[in-house]
Amino acid sequence: MPVSTRSSQPMIEPNGDFMFKPISSWEHSIEVTMEDVSYLSRPFGLTENVDAKLGIETSDLYNDMLERQTDYVSAQTYSPTASYIPYRRYLVDWMSDVGEQCSLHTTTVHVSILFLDKIFRSADIPRNKWQLLATACLSVAAKYEEAEEHCPPIPDLLKLTKLSQVGHTSLSFREGEVEVLRLLGWRLRAVPPLHVIGYYLAKGSIFEADRWQGKELIEKIPKYIKKYAEFFCNLTLQEYSFQQYLPTQLAAAILYASRVSLQITPRWRPELEVLTGYEEKDIIPLFNHVWEYYEEQFPGHGARSISPRSVAGKEFQ
CATH class of the missing domain: 1.10.472.10 (Cyclin-like)
Structure with a gap:
């Protein structure tokens, strides 16, 4: 169903549950310069250290994804015809x-x-x-x-x-x-952006120095980021043209789009550059493609909103 990009306020139900506010137009997101936030900030909302929980150095898993991602997706294998x-x-x-x-x-x-x-x-x-x-x-x-x-x-x-x-x-x-x-040549280690997003979220995709609509973050923000990231992963899965991008780079653009959707500022951080390996300038073209495709799929969405259930992917298949 169509999704709004106009409302600037989240919708909080009387019982305190969050309903997804309409996605706001990214051109009008609140601007915060890098000087307004600390250069290094701790991840917000993480309750456990994923490396300690799994007993491994999860960055090794990410390095493995970086190496294997071109087995299935790359500019060289992209075949739109x-x-x-x-x-x-x-x-x-x-x-x-x-x-x-x-x-x-x-x-x-x-x-x-x-x-x-x-x-x-x-x-x-x-x-x-x-x-x-x-x-x-x-x-x-x-x-x-x-x-x-x-x-x-x-x-x-x-x-x-x-x-x-x-x-x-x-x-x-x-x-x-x-x-x-x-x-498939018996090579089954495929790396979709959704796998990569899982790593980004587990390591921390929002930070204590971030701001939500110019205010301090609230407890459920990590949940909202996850829902938006899953929504954009499901959305981009539908369109073959996104396979011209490396999955890790597309996942970074999806994380960027999720932060923009929730009006998290700044849009990108040094911590995210370290985590993903991508600077903001590397992912802006991909973000623009993701956002344009989203608006193309949901025209006239200015008066509507989406719920947490809808962005889980079920209604966008």
Whole structure:
């Protein structure tokens, strides 16, 4: 549903719960210069140290994402003229719906779509195999990303997707999975922006020296940032043109858009530059693309607002 960019005040219900205020136009966000905030500030709202909790140096995981991200997405592999592109949005919608019905994590669906994009841009897949391979991508992604007990059984997938009605069996579906693995070169470590956003949020994406509409941050701001970041990740998943950007850089632009949406100032910080490896000038062009696509998808949104439930992604599939 359309989303407003005009209101300047958040909406707080009488019970203290937050309803997402309309996203304000980024051109009119409150300006705060770097001199107005401390150069170094502690993350706001983090209740635990993720490195200590996991017993690892999570920056190593980020370095691994930086190294592996081009396996699936890069300017060199970007192929906007691939024959399936006019139908891609329908495939994304359909796979998202199947993933939701199977109770798969959103990250699993994002990974499965990266699988599909890599296969479809590098091989000529007959139309009569699209549904089989799309479902097989979901199944392979689930087996790689989910706990074993959360992976949907093949008979359930065949019934849900109605593949059984066109003659597919568990054996033919397994052959479809093997074909997916072969076409992917058995390299299954895909890095969607949603994975990267999870790292950014866990390490701290807002800071004590930040301001929300010129005021001190409130307790639920980290929750709002997470919801907006997930919304923009789901939104950009729909459009293939965002695959011309590195996932880590797009994730940084999505974090930037989330801060702008909530009128967190300054828009970018030295701490975020250290965290992401990107300066503000590196991500402004991507942010502009994200924001323009958002406004294109929700025209005439000046009189409406979005709720936390809507930005979770369900209503934007």
